[in-house]
Amino acid sequence: MTQPKRKRLIIGIILVALSLPSITPMLMEIAYKIEMDTRYDIDELNADYAGAPDDANYYGNIIRASHITTGEPYFDGSDELVHPSDIRLTVNGETVETLEDYPVQLLYSEDIAVAGLDRYTHYLTYWTVEDKFTDEDFFAIVIWQNGYDTRQIDEDGWMEGYVDLEQLEYKLIKITKDGTVSQQLFTFDNKSKLQTQLITENYSGPINYYLPPGYYYPSLLYPLLYPWITTIVGLGLILFNFPYGAIKRRYTKTKQTT
Template identity: 30%
Template sequence: MKKKLIFFLLGTILLLTSLPLSTKMVMELIHNQKMNREYKVTNVNEGSPPTSSAFRFKGHIVEIKETLKNEDGYVDPWSNKIRMADLSLELDGAKIDTLRDYPIKVEEKGLNRYYGEIAYLLLEDKKSSKTQFIVLLKKTREFKKEMPNGYIVGGAPTEKLKYTLYSLDEEGNLNTKSFSFTERNGLQTKLLNDSFMVPYSIGYYTDAWEVYPSIFFPFIFPFVTLVVGFVLIVVFFPIRKVKK
């Protein structure tokens, strides 16, 4: 009886420790399937050759204008020469947003100058077959530098990362929405990943699927431990026999 109780308690511990994360991971899989079923996201920036920062969408022109500051720049940890600039986002020549004293990669061309800071995306709603043009701006400035000891400093904590999303539909209507790294919906999460404007790949319910897999995680824990815990509870559930 004592051995049976020990196995039951072991199963309970395994189940309780595995259930929260495994539930979120299953929810994340379902969510990703839903996003892929409903939307198609295309990153306009092809990298090479450089994509122009002036983009025409349904007769409208979205463009980034920049004014470089007369000050020395620096080299970031990835060997990009960085200088400060005032950036203006314009729609058909009208200014709709400004990023002041913003770090840009001055030796790059087109949208590559703003990689990781500004993104152009095409968002197709598969159900309605309508497409929106998305401009995603990272409002939080980061000045990343590598120290002599190899540490990278100047990055903002994730809870400080702020974004603004502009969406231009096929009828020419412009909408805007501001959100943060810590407070975002499922579609915003997908857009952040597809635009490479987050420090690492992120999930909506959990980031667990984004880590490098090993035999232990996520195979043994939390899914094998969840099943083993459930089996132990069922098999060794303490049932008191009723005397006749």
């Protein structure tokens, strides 16, 4: 191998080695997205807070959310006036969950009524999940177990009740086509691949499985230049400067001596 080829090979190996810690989870995330899209058809009924109704009919199973106010209204962390309420979730008339003292928003800008699931903002969401490979389809209700009850930011910049994204806890209520109800508890840091799909994207970007939350908007420097271009250039240098001939000759010589 000539000296220039050896240098290019070493540079390629260094570029790939430096890029691996960043490119590996990105590739795993891409594979994860493809896996989920291939297997499941998932729809959030109240996506973008479009005012989906708080009752749903899933293969004849009636899912309904209702609430009773329990205290005086207050302004939450988003400066919205909310009413502490007990929220009752029923399936075919049977209570499956009662959420005590959860905030419910009744008005926008003090004069526009809030309807349907919008009243429960982000902490109570409805989903339909279709498994394309099996018949294990289900209706999902995802509930925040903490971080849902925040107060208006005070003079010191403190928001009472705020919980970091990584510390959030959830409850998943599953209703199958035959009306069977089951529950699962999970956290943001300990969630399955499918549960990850049932966490609503927030202002910081999508919820990922392998990548940190919020990874969404690419820039020229990261991740385009590093690690994608550095990985491609490194692999190219390795492929075009790898000593294939020397290895082949060594293999042939070894074979002849044996």
